[in-house]
Amino acid sequence: MMRQLLAVAAAMAALCTIGAGLADPASPQMAPAVYSIVRNDSTSQVTIEFRSSDKWQQIQIDAQKDADITGDQIRVTTTREDEATITVTLPIVGGKKYRLFWNTQASMWDLSGTVH
16 A cells, blocks of 8 residues: 555656646747837827848737837838828837837827837
C-alpha cells in the first residue's frame, strides 16, 4: 500500500512539473514580442501605417482605442481641403505609447512622442 502511494505521489509530481512547464508564458524558447501602443485620441476611426521589417503596413484604429504594433516607424497622411497632402512620420520604440490626434491648428492628423 505504501509503495502504491509513493508511486501515485511521484506520478502527480511529474504531472505538475510538466503542466507548469506548459503554462509558463516566459518559456525560454520563444521570447515575447515587444509592441508599441498607438492611442487614437480622436472621435473618428483613422488609418495609419507602420514600418516593420522594411515594409509599410496599414492598420485602422477606432476612435478612443489603442492598437499594438511592431516596427520602428509610424506615419499618418492627411489630404487637406486645400489639396495639400501632409505626411507625418515618427520613429517609435517598442514598449512605448504614442498619441494620434487631430491637430486643429494645422488642420491635419498628427502624432506625438511617447506618452507614459
